[in-house]
Amino acid sequence: xxxxxxxxxxxxxxxxxxxxxxxxxxxxxxxxxxxxxxxxxxxxxxxxxxxxxxxxxxxxxxxxxxxxxxxxxxxxxxxxxxxxxxxxxxxxxxxxxxxxxxxxxxxxxxxxxxxxxxxxxxxxxxxxxxxxxxxxxxxxxxxxxxxxxxxxxxxxxxxxxxxxxxxxxxxxxxxxxxxxxxxxxxxxxxxxxxxxxxxxxxxxxxxxxx
Numbered sequence: 001x002x003x004x005x006x007x008x009x010x011x012x013x014x015x016x017x018x019x020x021x022x023x024x025x026x027x028x029x030x031x032x033x034x035x036x037x038x039x040x041x042x043x044x045x046x047x048x049x050x051x052x053x054x055x056x057x058x059x060x061x062x063x064x065x066x067x068x069x070x071x072x073x074x075x076x077x078x079x080x081x082x083x084x085x086x087x088x089x090x091x092x093x094x095x096x097x098x099x100x101x102x103x104x105x106x107x108x109x110x111x112x113x114x115x116x117x118x119x120x121x122x123x124x125x126x127x128x129x130x131x132x133x134x135x136x137x138x139x140x141x142x143x144x145x146x147x148x149x150x151x152x153x154x155x156x157x158x159x160x161x162x163x164x165x166x167x168x169x170x171x172x173x174x175x176x177x178x179x180x181x182x183x184x185x186x187x188x189x190x191x192x193x194x195x196x197x198x199x200x201x202x203x204x205x206x207x208x209x210x
Contacts, residue, residue: 042092042114044133051133053116058084060129064138070162071199077157079129079142080122088119088126095132113139125151163197 037056043049050065064072079085096112113132120127125144132139142155168178169192179195191204 038087040090040092040116040118042116042133044114044135045094045112046135048135049133051114051116051131051138053118053131055085055087055118058086060085062131066199071196072159073162074160075158077129077140079120079127079153079155080151081154081156083123086121088121090116090118092116122153123151127151159194161194161196161199163199165194165196167195168193 037054039052039054041050041052043051048067051062052064053060053062055061060077062072062075062077063070064075093115094113095115098108098110101107101109113134115133116131118129118131120129128143130141130143140155140157142153144151164181166179166181168176169180170190171177178193191202194201194203
């Protein structure tokens with residue numbers, strides 16, 4: 001599971017898990033705690049979204065542009081908050097495949113995206129972080145081989161939108177709460193909805209530990 005909260009930065013949304021949105025942004029790369037900065041960049045299949053990821057001083061950060069305009073700037077991502085994420089290697093490729101849904105209105109789901117896979121070492125264990133950029137959203141996950149020892153992870157990322165942003169969040173059986181400004185912090189269950197300028201974003205999670 002994950003931690004979801006607003007970071008102290010104005011308009012900065014913190015979440016964990018998988019994101020698919022009407023815009024997008026996300027990715028990874030890592031770096032040895034004292035190595036020089038290293039940046040990786042990918043475009044969505046239609047070229048509308050540019051995602052750049054920087055690894056420096058044991059931390060991961062990212063920026064996103066959509067249609068040539070910056071929409072997220074200086075976001076952070078962590079598997080174990082507060083611990084160095086030592087960079088080992090990174091690959092960039094394109095995924096173009098489909099899979100069969102077990103329920104829903106669409107039986108065949110097209111999976112076409114640009115992908116960054118980054119191997120990092122956190123608390124002495126090697127992990128693979130994967131970030132995907134789609135034409136209509138992004139997703140993140142980390143993967144580990146079967147049989148690997150337990151990792152006390154809280155997959156956390158911040159989303160500092162460049163435009164003023166508001167969120168609508170679940171409220172049990174009652175009407176949703178919001179709109180709430182991204183000033184200060186709050187916790188929320190997923191999914192929830194964000195509007196930042198003309199951008200409309202849905203934040204969801206799915207199958208985190210498969």
